[in-house]
Amino acid sequence: MRVLTVEDEKRMAGLLKKGLEEENHSVTLAHDGPAGLEMAELYEFDAIVLDIMLPGIDGFEVARRLRRNRNQTPILILTARDAVPDVVKGLDVGADDYLTKPFAFDEFLARLRSVARRGSVPRPTRLQVADLTLDPAARQVRRGDQEIHLTPTEYRLLDFLIRRAGRVVSRSAIVEAVWGFDQEVEENTLDAFVRLLRSKVDLGFRQKLIHTVRGVGYTVRGNSKT
Ligand code: CA
Numbered sequence: 001m002r003v004l005t006v007e008d009e010k011r012m013a014g015l016l017k018k019g020l021e022e023e024n025h026s027v028t029l030a031h032d033g034p035a036g037l038e039m040a041e042l043y044e045f046d047a048i049v050l051d052i053m054l055p056g057i058d059g060f061e062v063a064r065r066l067r068r069n070r071n072q073t074p075i076l077i078l079t080a081r082d083a084v085p086d087v088v089k090g091l092d093v094g095a096d097d098y099l100t101k102p103f104a105f106d107e108f109l110a111r112l113r114s115v116a117r118r119g120s121v122p123r124p125t126r127l128q129v130a131d132l133t134l135d136p137a138a139r140q141v142r143r144g145d146q147e148i149h150l151t152p153t154e155y156r157l158l159d160f161l162i163r164r165a166g167r168v169v170s171r172s173a174i175v176e177a178v179w180g181f182d183q184e185v186e187e188n189t190l191d192a193f194v195r196l197l198r199s200k201v202d203l204g205f206r207q208k209l210i211h212t213v214r215g216v217g218y219t220v221r222g223n224s225k226t
Helices: 010-022 033-042 059-068 081-092 105-118 152-162 171-179 187-201
Strands: 002-006 026-030 047-051 075-080 097-101 127-129 132-135 140-143 146-148 210-213 217-220
Touching: 002 010, 002 033, 010 026, 010 105, 026 033, 033 047, 033 059, 047 059, 047 105, 059 075, 059 081, 075 081, 075 105, 081 097, 081 152, 081 171, 097 105, 127 152, 132 152, 152 171, 152 187, 152 217, 171 187, 171 217, 187 210
Parallel strands: 002 026, 002 047, 047 075, 075 097
Antiparallel strands: 127 132, 132 140, 140 146, 210 217
16 A cells, blocks of 8 residues: 655654565655645555654644545554553544554554555544444534533543444553553542443433443443443
8 A cells, every 4th residue: 555654753764664665565755744744635645654743743733634624544643652642632633543652563554454444434523322422523422412511531531432432442541541651540540430421421321331341441332232
């Protein structure tokens, strides 16, 4: 596939190009935000690998502008570990997945194939599971026709889960995405927030949407099979 790699760190850019070319992909490199944006708008790519910390325009802004211009090329964000809390922001502006540096090249290839396969299907502006909807643009959550008011942390938690609806998400992945790597999060903090979220999203509804997967984590899904 044709891959645009937007990465200012020369060594990293070189490694990505070499690795991708060894897998028979064709790689175009851009070393700053404006160049990346220009390449993405001028040429067709199957996927864009996008660093966040870039000279000129950062990766978030590149993704936001592409989506605003109706460019639906799949985007895989590469981010430094300490920027993980920003990942939700990256997904909100239209990126499809993210990977934290340093990463194993095999995982990078697998993620890239996966975002490219999902391809240029226009992303729904609203995320929905059963009658639960989350509108990232308005930061609005509804169950049926009832609006649900969430605190910022509850919102990040639900956002992270609903974007992975139907998949089991590990406790550590949730903690990283919602609180970040650097935060000391007590083991039971996540459970406490899930309880709060359930009390707002599921309490009083016959169909429960937030499910515990014992020993692993949580999942949001519409049916109650476990
Ligand atoms: Ca960078």
